[in-house]
Amino acid sequence: xxxxxxxxxxxxxxxxxxxxxxxxxxxxxxxxxxxxxxxxxxxxxxxxxxxxxxxxxxxxxxxxxxxxxxxxxxxxxxxxxxxxxxxxxxxxxxxxxxxxxxxxxxxxxxxxxxxxxxxxxxxxxxxxxxxxxxxxxxxxxxxxxxxxxxxxxxxxxxxxxxxxxxxxxxxxxxxxxxxxxxxxxxxxxxxxxxxxxxxxxxxxxxxxxxxxxxxxxxxxxxxxxxxxxxxxxxxxx
Amino acid sequence: xxxxxxxxxxxxxxxxxxxxxxxxxxxxxxxxxxxxxxxxxxxxxxxxxxxxxxxxxxxxxxxxxxxxxxxxxxxxxxxxxxxxxxxxxxxxxxxxxxxxxxxxxxxxxxxxxxxxxxxxxxxxxxxxxxxxxxxxxxxxxxxxxxxxxxxxxxxxxxxxxxxxxxxxxxxxxxxxxxxxxxxxxxxxxxxxxxxxxxxxxxxxxxxxxxxxxxxxxxxxxxxxxxxxxxxxxxxxxxxxxxxxxxxxxxxxxxxxxxxxxxxxxxxxxxxxxxxxxxxxxxx
Amino acid sequence: xxxxxxxxxxxxxxxxxxxxxxxxxxxxxxxxxxxxxxxxxxxxxxxxxxxxxxxxxxxxxxxxxxxxxxxxxxxxxxxxxxxxxxxxxxxxxxxxxxxxxxxxxxxxxxxxxxxxxxxxxxxxxxxxxxxxxxxxxxxxxxxxxxxxxxxxxxxxxxxxxxxxxxxxxxxxxxxxxxxxxxxxxxxxxxxxxxxxxxxxxxxxxxxxxxxxxxxxxxxxxxxxxxxxxxxxxxxxxxxxxxxxxxxxxxxx
Numbered sequence: 001x002x003x004x005x006x007x008x009x010x011x012x013x014x015x016x017x018x019x020x021x022x023x024x025x026x027x028x029x030x031x032x033x034x035x036x037x038x039x040x041x042x043x044x045x046x047x048x049x050x051x052x053x054x055x056x057x058x059x060x061x062x063x064x065x066x067x068x069x070x071x072x073x074x075x076x077x078x079x080x081x082x083x084x085x086x087x088x089x090x091x092x093x094x095x096x097x098x099x100x101x102x103x104x105x106x107x108x109x110x111x112x113x114x115x116x117x118x119x120x121x122x123x124x125x126x127x128x129x130x131x132x133x134x135x136x137x138x139x140x141x142x143x144x145x146x147x148x149x150x151x152x153x154x155x156x157x158x159x160x161x162x163x164x165x166x167x168x169x170x171x172x173x174x175x176x177x178x179x180x181x182x183x184x185x186x187x188x189x190x191x192x193x194x195x196x197x198x199x200x201x202x203x204x205x206x207x208x209x210x211x212x213x214x215x216x217x218x219x220x221x222x223x224x225x226x227x228x229x230x231x232x233x234x235x236x237x
Numbered sequence: 238x239x240x241x242x243x244x245x246x247x248x249x250x251x252x253x254x255x256x257x258x259x260x261x262x263x264x265x266x267x268x269x270x271x272x273x274x275x276x277x278x279x280x281x282x283x284x285x286x287x288x289x290x291x292x293x294x295x296x297x298x299x300x301x302x303x304x305x306x307x308x309x310x311x312x313x314x315x316x317x318x319x320x321x322x323x324x325x326x327x328x329x330x331x332x333x334x335x336x337x338x339x340x341x342x343x344x345x346x347x348x349x350x351x352x353x354x355x356x357x358x359x360x361x362x363x364x365x366x367x368x369x370x371x372x373x374x375x376x377x378x379x380x381x382x383x384x385x386x387x388x389x390x391x392x393x394x395x396x397x398x399x400x401x402x403x404x405x406x407x408x409x410x411x412x413x414x415x416x417x418x419x420x421x422x423x424x425x426x427x428x429x430x431x432x433x434x435x436x437x438x439x440x441x442x443x444x445x446x447x448x449x450x451x452x453x454x455x456x457x458x459x460x461x462x463x464x465x466x467x468x469x470x471x472x473x474x475x476x477x478x479x480x481x482x483x484x485x486x487x488x489x490x491x492x493x494x495x496x497x498x499x500x501x502x503x504x505x506x507x508x509x510x511x512x513x514x515x516x517x518x519x520x
Numbered sequence: 521x522x523x524x525x526x527x528x529x530x531x532x533x534x535x536x537x538x539x540x541x542x543x544x545x546x547x548x549x550x551x552x553x554x555x556x557x558x559x560x561x562x563x564x565x566x567x568x569x570x571x572x573x574x575x576x577x578x579x580x581x582x583x584x585x586x587x588x589x590x591x592x593x594x595x596x597x598x599x600x601x602x603x604x605x606x607x608x609x610x611x612x613x614x615x616x617x618x619x620x621x622x623x624x625x626x627x628x629x630x631x632x633x634x635x636x637x638x639x640x641x642x643x644x645x646x647x648x649x650x651x652x653x654x655x656x657x658x659x660x661x662x663x664x665x666x667x668x669x670x671x672x673x674x675x676x677x678x679x680x681x682x683x684x685x686x687x688x689x690x691x692x693x694x695x696x697x698x699x700x701x702x703x704x705x706x707x708x709x710x711x712x713x714x715x716x717x718x719x720x721x722x723x724x725x726x727x728x729x730x731x732x733x734x735x736x737x738x739x740x741x742x743x744x745x746x747x748x749x750x751x752x753x754x755x756x757x758x759x760x761x762x763x764x765x766x767x768x769x770x771x772x
Binding site: 380383384386387388389391392395396398399463464465466467 | 594595598599602617620621623624627628629631632633636637638639641660
């Protein structure tokens, strides 16, 4: 059982280089020797100029991009640690269900599925009964100012801001111990930004470790415990 | 008749009879399973009972008494021809009385009078494969039989109920023999199917054109396919025989004039005649 | 971790000089959806047919629940195909009986497994037709009169009625109009999730793979060039061919 303050995420010597075979094998190194530790209850914000590799790092932490070298150690609630970079596909899938929550910038819209079910789905995947998951989903959606009349509709016709709030409800609803947030407030107004700040603080309070990219200075200042700088690598020779 | 050089009892040479008997043994050992055999040319065309004749010729002996019926009647052209044929080549006694016969060759009916142990019923079969309309490939039907994969036939019955509200198969109604093989009982009316179940007599089936023989040994289970909520029911015209008054026999509809007049009479002529004689004696 | 439902080891099959499969191995676990993508000639359909026991490989083996399917014998394999397995053909006419009513098509597997109550069979058929969004009132109609999309949905109902554990799907949306494809894909997605089906999905449609599959295998000329989590393989492709495939997909 890990206590608050124990590390949740430990990145060691992480390398990521893209090889573009369609451009004659052009190699683009983005991360080299990246190291980062995040504790339970802590929110680390990735900072750096555009194109420096913040999103790339986040996607490596989500298992969306593969690591070329190094380790990404993820610690579960029972204290056991797994190296995400070396884990097989099914292991990564399991970690995503139970440990790592990823809120991307844009909602991936599945046609014909009501917003409520999209939000409830990660909870159901973690074993919550569908009815209970739907109720929790509805509460979360109300917090993010998504009125009841939208819950039963597929989000394809929602505005960008509404879609993003569905995405946020989905991401925060399941209570993952490690939360990765990529520009969570990009299309939100001040009121909803405040809700997101609350959600992040509640997550920290329950012991979640958070890694985020925020361009909005106000939100960043409200939630960050520290900044982690990422500088662009010098161009490959 | 016998003993003359070049003469073979009951028309078939000994080699053919041996082949047929081996086939019959195998058929009896696997109730309902179609066994291929080397059908010979017989002195009547395909479709006229060559299979039945070959089976009868293989089992008949000088002490047998033969009855031949065609749609229940002893006196149609075909029945008469076949009966005369065996009188000539086997020298057997013939009869029209079901109770007196040891071998009964039949086309399209089972006699109304219950058969007994020691009797043999030989059916003439045009198409031995019960699945032939549903699955035209014989190689595939062989596989289906081997795997007892009979869902297709059940589907056909389902479709009948969908289209007609009831299973509409009036004759050649498919049966399961000894809980294993799906069998075509030959084009006997569905009404006759229950007679096959645990019949004390030996039932042999010969298909000459398709070159298949199958059999149902005495006292074997023969169950007509159905659904639990649409059980099999033997169907007959809801009349009494105009000649003998029977209400439990299969009836033929006979047109009596050109004005549409008709009457119903027992298809089994021996059964009807026996009943009429009994009635007369009782008066 | 649970044991794999189906495991293939080193499958190799050549049609003369043409390599259809070269040392292909894969696993699928209960409830998993695995997509096999590739262009024509990649061997993906051959792979599906080998995995479902329709074609024997020249070397390698396929294990279902730990048992070698080559050693099972045809009766056991056919029983499997009728009950625990399902196979959805690209052309629905290959997977349907066109002269049997829609209800009869759906009920056939039930009847083949011993169902003998007409009313119950009909009720199950009606339920499944509704589930694949076919009006139950069309139960007694022949599939001949159905549109391509409806025929495909009927084939899916017919396959899923016995709650198979593993379903093989061969380009289930091939040949259908785009709008029809979307609806069908979503239907499949929902049914797979509701029933916890394991699905081996062969497709050339990468978007369909992304929507439906948790893992993906990329095939080229009989070989698996890359495999892994779907979003990883599609967002961070490593192999040159995978990069080519992904970059070739036109975004709407």
